[in-house]
Amino acid sequence: MATTPTLALFLLLLGVTRAHSDGPAPRRPNFVLIMADDMGIGDPGCYGNRTLRTPNIDRLAREGVKLTQHLAASPLCTPSRAAFLTGRYAVRSGMASRNRVGVFLFTASSGGLPPSEVTFARLLQDRGYATGLVGKWHLGLSCRHRADFCHHPLRHGFGFFLGFPLSNLRDCRPGAGSVWAGPLGVAAGAALRALGACAAALAAARGAGLARARGGAWAALALALAALGVAAAPRALSLGFRLANCVLMAGLEVAQQPAELDGLAGALAAQGVAFLERHARAPFLLFVSFLHVHTAHFAGPGFAGRSRHGAYGDSAEEMDWAVGQILDALDRLGLTNDTLVYFTSDHGAHVEEVSAEGEMHGGSNGIYKGGKATNWEGGIRVPGIVRYPRLLTPGLEVSEPTSNMDVFPTVAKLAGAEIPSDRIIDGRDMMPLLQGHAPRSSHEFMFHYCNAYLNAVRWAPPNETAVWKAFYFTPNFDPPGANGCFSTLVCFCAGDHVTRHDPPLLFDLSRDPGERRPLTPASEPRFHAVLAAMADAADAHARTLDPAVPDQLSLANLVWKPWLQLRGPTVA
Ligand SMILES: *[C@@H]1O[C@H](CO)[C@@H](O)[C@H](O)[C@H]1NC(C)=O
Numbered sequence: 001m002a003t004t005p006t007l008a009l010f011l012l013l014l015g016v017t018r019a020h021s022d023g024p025a026p027r028r029p030n031f032v033l034i035m036a037d038d039m040g041i042g043d044p045g046c047y048g049n050r051t052l053r054t055p056n057i058d059r060l061a062r063e064g065v066k067l068t069q070h071l072a073a074s075p076l077c078t079p080s081r082a083a084f085l086t087g088r089y090a091v092r093s094g095m096a097s098r099n100r101v102g103v104f105l106f107t108a109s110s111g112g113l114p115p116s117e118v119t120f121a122r123l124l125q126d127r128g129y130a131t132g133l134v135g136k137w138h139l140g141l142s143c144r145h146r147a148d149f150c151h152h153p154l155r156h157g158f159g160f161f162l163g164f165p166l167s168n169l170r171d172c173r174p175g176a177g178s179v180w181a182g183p184l185g186v187a188a189g190a191a192l193r194a195l196g197a198c199a200a201a202l203a204a205a206r207g208a209g210l211a212r213a214r215g216g217a218w219a220a221l222a223l224a225l226a227a228l229g230v231a232a233a234p235r236a237l238s239l240g241f242r243l244a245n246c247v248l249m250a251g252l253e254v255a256q257q258p259a260e261l262d263g264l265a266g267a268l269a270a271q272g273v274a275f276l277e278r279h280a281r282a283p284f285l286l287f288v289s290f291l292h293v294h295t296a297h298f299a300g301p302g303f304a305g306r307s308r309h310g311a312y313g314d315s316a317e318e319m320d321w322a323v324g325q326i327l328d329a330l331d332r333l334g335l336t337n338d339t340l341v342y343f344t345s346d347h348g349a350h351v352e353e354v355s356a357e358g359e360m361h362g363g364s365n366g367i368y369k370g371g372k373a374t375n376w377e378g379g380i381r382v383p384g385i386v387r388y389p390r391l392l393t394p395g396l397e398v399s400e401p402t403s404n405m406d407v408f409p410t411v412a413k414l415a416g417a418e419i420p421s422d423r424i425i426d427g428r429d430m431m432p433l434l435q436g437h438a439p440r441s442s443h444e445f446m447f448h449y450c451n452a453y454l455n456a457v458r459w460a461p462p463n464e465t466a467v468w469k470a471f472y473f474t475p476n477f478d479p480p481g482a483n484g485c486f487s488t489l490v491c492f493c494a495g496d497h498v499t500r501h502d503p504p505l506l507f508d509l510s511r512d513p514g515e516r517r518p519l520t521p522a523s524e525p526r527f528h529a530v531l532a533a534m535a536d537a538a539d540a541h542a543r544t545l546d547p548a549v550p551d552q553l554s555l556a557n558l559v560w561k562p563w564l565q566l567r568g569p570t571v572a
C-alpha cells in the first residue's frame with residue numbers, strides 16, 4: 001500500500017511510542033469487532049453476491065456462524081453505533097434525533113455519547129482488557145471546550161484510538177462531490193436567478209434612459225461580483241468543511257487535518273495489526289470501524305479500477321482485503337482459536353448514493369426493500385458473522401432475529417464482566433443461539449426507530465414461525481415507485497416526508513421478506529389480534545423510556561460551534 005510521506009512519518013512516530021505488554025496467555029477470549037460503514041447485506045459473497053469479491057468476509061462465514069436476520073438498532077450511523085456500543089436503543093441515551101438530521105455533521109458539534117453511558121469497551125477495560133478503536137467514531141467529540149473531549153473514544157473505555165472522530169464524507173476527497181451540493185446548489189441557483197433578474201431589470205431601466213451610464217456600470221459590476229460569490233460559495237464551503245471535519249486523530253492529538261484518503265486503508269489496517277501484535281499476550285478487544293464503504297470512495301493502487309462495480313466495488317474489495325489483514329495477523333499470532341471475531345455493517349446500503357456521472361456509489365441490499373435511513377429490511381437487515389472456534393461450530397446459519405445491540409451482553413458475559421444493573425440493556429446474549437442451545441431468539445419484540453420516532457415493531461412469537469412487522473408510518477419514496485428518496489438523498493422520518501398508517505401496515509417477513517404485500521384482515525385472519533399484541537408491546541416499551549433524557553442531537557447540539565473546532569496540522 002502506498003502511504004504519503006506525512007502519513008508514513010506519523011505512523012513511524014506512533015510506532016516509537018508503542019507499549020509492549022507481557023501478560024500471561026489469555027484465559028478469557030479476545031474480541032475483534034469489525035464494522036463496515038453503509039455496506040449492504042447484498043454485498044458479501046457469503047450473502048449471495050456473485051460478482052463482488054469478498055473472500056475474507058466469506059472465510060469468516062465459513063469458519064463461523066452466519067446470521068441471516070441480524071438487525072441494526074437504527075438505519076443511521078450515529079444512533080446505530082451508539083446502540084451497538086451501549087447495548088441500548090439510541091433513544092435511551094439521547095442519541096436519536098427529534099430533528100430531520102439524525103447524525104453528527106461536524107467535529108465541532110457539542111452533542112455525543114454521554115459520559116454517563118457505559119460501553120462494552122469500558123466494561124472490558126475495567127476487567128483488565130487492552131481496548132482499541134481503529135477507524136470511525138461518529139459519536140461526538142467535545143462538550144464545552146475545544147479539547148475537553150468529553151465524548152471521545154478514550155473517555156468511553158478505549159485505551160487506544162486512531163481514526164476519524166466524525167465520518168468519511170463526500171467532501172473528504174476533493175472532486176468526489178459534496179454533501180452540501182444538493183441544498184446549497186439549489187440555494188445558489190435561486191440566488192443566481194434573482195441576480196439575473198436584477199441585471200435584466202437594470203438593463204431595461206438603462207435602455208429606457210432611466211439610469212445614468214456610470215451608475216449603471218457600477219451596479220453591473222456589483223451584480224457580477226455578487227454572482228461570482230454566490231456561485232463559488234458551495235465550493236468554498238466544501239473546502240472549509242473538509243478542513244474542519246475530515247480529521248484523523250491519534251489518541252487526543254490531531255494527526256492529519258485534513259486527512260489524506262490515499263493510503264489510509266492500508267495505514268488503518270496496519271494500525272489494527274500493530275494493536276494485535278502489541279497485545280497478543282494479554283486479553284484484548286479491538287474495534288475495527290471501517291471508513292469504507294461510505295462515500296467518498298477511495299482505494300489503494302491494488303484495488304482502484306479492479307472490481308466489477310466501479311469505485312464502490314473497489315472500495316468494498318479493499319475493505320475485504322483489510323479484514324484479511326486482521327484475520328491473517330490473528331493466525332500468525334496463534335490467536336485465532338481464542339478470539340471472537342464479529343463482522344457487521346452499521347446499517348443497510350445507501351441506495352440513493354449515485355455519483356454525478358450516474359455510477360452506483362451505494363451498495364446492494366439484495367432482495368430487501370429500501371436502504372439506509374429507512375426501516376424497510378434493506379435499511380436494517382445487515383451482515384452478521386460471529387467466529388469463535390473454541391465454542392462455535394463452523395458453517396452454522398442462524399435465521400432468528402438478532403441485533404447489533406446483542407454484542408454488548410455477549411461480549412460482557414464471555415469476558416466475565418458484570419452488566420450494569422442500574423439501566424435497561426436491550427441487547428441479549430447471543431451465545432445460546434450461536435451454540436445451537438436455544439432454538440428461538442430471546443428477542444420476542446424489537447422496536448425499529450427512525451431517529452427518535454417509533455417507526456415499526458417486529459414480533460417473532462416463540463410458538464410460531466411467523467415474523468410479524470408492523471409499520472406505523474413509511475417514508476414517501478420519490479420519484480413514486482423508486483426504491484428510495486432520491487430528491488433528498490436520504491429519507492426523512494416525519495412531516496410530509498412520511499405516510500402514517502392506521503391500522504399499521506402489517507407484513508409477515510417469514511412469507512414476504514421483501515415487504516411487497518401488506519396483509520389485510522381478508523388475507524390474514526389474525527390481522528387484528530396480531531396488531532393488538534404488537535400495540536401492547538409497543539406501549540409497554542414506551543413506558544420504559546425516560547422522556548427527560550438530554551437530546552444529544554438537538555439543533556443546539558448539532559450546530560457547528562467555532563470554539564469547539566479542532567485546529568491541527570495542515571498537510572502541505
Ligand atoms: C484451533 O482449534 C481447532 C479446532 O478446535 C484445532 O484443530 C486446532 O488445532 C486449534 N489450533 C490451535 C493453534 O490450538
Ligand SMILES: *[C@@H]1O[C@H](CO)[C@@H](O)[C@H](O)[C@H]1NC(C)=O
Pocket residue numbers: 042043048049050051052309312313362363364366
Ligand atoms: C453485488 O454487489 C454489487 C455492488 O454493491 C451490486 O451492484 C450487485 O447488484 C450485487 N449483486 C447482487 C446479486 O446482489
Ligand SMILES: *[C@@H]1O[C@H](CO)[C@@H](O)[C@H](O)[C@H]1NC(C)=O
Pocket residue numbers: 461463464
Ligand atoms: C401463540 O401464542 C399466543 C399467545 O401467547 C397466541 O395468541 C397465539 O394464538 C399462539 N399462536 C399459535 C399459532 O398457536
